[in-house]
Amino acid sequence: MNRTVCCLLALLLLLPLQGCKFKDIDLKLFVIAVGIDESESNPDKLNVTLKIAVPQGDPKKAEQQVQIMTQEGDTLAETIREMKSRTDKELDFGHCKAILFGEKYARKNILQSIDWLMRRRDLQLTIYTAVAKPSAKEVLNVQPVTERIPANSILLALSKEGTESPFIVPPAFSYILQRRVDEIGVDPILALVEKKSENEFLINKSYMFDKSKAIAVLEPEETRIYNLLKTKNLKTSFNVDYEGLKYAYNIEGSRAKYKIITPKNSTSYIEYRIKISAEIEESQNGVRFTAGLLDGLSEAAGEQLSERVKRALSKIHQSKCDPLGWGLHYYATHWNNSTEQKDWEDLNERLEFRVKSDVKIKFTGTIR
């Protein structure tokens, strides 16, 4: 008897712990993506766009319905509260998967939205973040024909679950973004989603940030180099000119590592070593491949790649952003709390890059 009473009491005390109110799934509207822009009329205000998925009763029908809502306001929180009075159902952010910052907004300051992202309890920390051009609203309005679930195509592209394009930087989850904003020595980099037409978008550039605002765009080629340096075994191909003919090789495996070398009495430099094993994917004029030709190609490819990487690195360096985290690397290996930061800043002023690419084209891609 006593035990039963205790159990009931415990259940009663647990009641406030249940979290959300009992609200069935059909009384909720799922926000899939949020776009944040600067207001056109008033630069101090925000323009928030929500992409809301409307559930479809019949799963056999492919058509999908989307509601897009835009509202202006001072803060994100307030704007979203205001939007709630425009819908018949409760807005649920539990399935929100992407936050897009409009280009104009990103160039100003994104700290406010990151703060909102981190604090709101129902937003997951694995939200994809990206910069949208010309504005988040317009990109959210894009309706690709291949899309079956609202806003799914943008998620698939950003997460690389769908397409595995080498021109898309690794997913910048909101927790990664927050971490890179807080951490000294590494800066955020976000993919740039551009609207191409009413039903097509393009993601092949990326935006480098200095903590709070977007600074410079990395062109497709540079984005790909960034990916090559950042990720292992990047799936891509590179062109190579050799003896007046054009070839293309496909990367089978790639690895890049670097060292910050600070010699006494001369300028310090970062030495990148890139190791690639590859196969020929395309050649001009039906050349006959021999071992000698492959060797020559490999050498040429290595040289040409080194040049490209060097160009990209110096562009990244000139932008004063540090998306590759050299600073963090330096702090970690030169531990001296009082001076390490200043040391790095001095050193970073006149940094040089040396790149050694070791491309080995091993296969011809065909069976003979």
Next chain:
Amino acid sequence: MRSSKKEQDSLLKWFQEKLSKSSDVEQRSLGNSDQQVNLMYLRSVSDSKVVNQYIIRPYYEMEEEGVYEKYIASFPGSKSSQDAKEALELLLNGYIAIFFNEGTLYLFDAVRAEAGPVAEAQTEVIVQGPSDSFNESMDVNMNLIRRRYQSGDLKAETTTVGHKSKTKIAIMYDETRVDPQVLKELKKCLDGINIDILQAAAELDKYLSGNKYRLFPTTIVTERPDRAVFNISEGKIILIVDTAGFVVILPAVFSDFFTAMDDKLQVLPVGWFLKGIRYLGLILTVLIPGLYVAFTSYNPEVWKVQIALLVAGSRATVPYPSYIEVLIMLLMMEFLTEASLRLPKAIGPTATTVGGLILGTAATEAGLVSNIMIILVSAVAISNFVIPMNMMGFTIRVIKYPFIFLATIYGLLGIVLGLVSVIMYLSSLRSFGQPYFKIYALDRIRTNKVQRERENG
């Protein structure tokens, strides 16, 4: 029992008095007036063929009564009874009371046991392996076990339970392997049973385990001799209930209820797989309804967005909150199971057809129940039947409702709460002093090793 003729007459009178209103009493006198042998038996329980062949005919073939008495006494089934009460009991059981002139009372075993032949197991079907099952006769059942366990260590003690039914119960165990503590406790339990009628083994199980409100079965009730024998070899005790057709195995642990006798026949990885499937079925059937309520009403973000939208879409027409929807469908399913169980075989399929086709499809088309719900309910029902022991299956059928309740009030937290409490409850259970929730396989390896060492010297 030596007594004078007078006493013999009074004993006969006493018997007649006791059985005065029974029309099936047969009383016959053999021989002439001074040399008389009186027979008394119940036509309904004694075999009259035996009476004719072994009692009446030999009497007239023999010259002297003394020889005849010796002849009767020489039968393995005959007894010279000690007191009248016991004699009456035996008489009611199917024995023939033979009153000799000198006042001796013999009781001759002529029990006509109506037991069917050894049939195939019905409730625990397996694919390969021995298929015979216990039947209603205790002797046949003991025979089935003895044949499979030919060891002098196998002991069989008998006792009776029930003031009126006097149901015979045999306790069988391997003397060298049994836990004496358990045996002692069992005997204490059996002595403590205070009922009039015992008809089934499962009933006995209820009285043995003590706590009236316990949820899980703590003894196994089986109809498979191979399971009984396997358990005897593991040091367990078998209770054979006469007239029952099922035997009780104790003590039981939780994992016993998820063992089918096929498991030992299968190739090892296949056996593991099948066992894994059963536990998976257990988890699914218990948790699916609760999780559905928790996920549709509290935590839709746990789902993938595709499923969330699908569920939201298919629930759009449903007028009731999720827990009512789940309850309606689950209760319907329970009705369906009960109905198809109770219906006579000839009209049994009607229930399935009506329930499956009309309820399932029409309910979704009418928009009363979501499509997903139908899938879940079928999954729950099917995975429930994966559990090989029926007793456990029934328990599991009940267990899922508290989970729905907890999910309705506390969401996912409630499910976790429920799981924790179920595990706590299972760990607190004891089956004849043995922990119910222990992992038996490990224990078995250990005891087998000790056993072998003991046997080898």
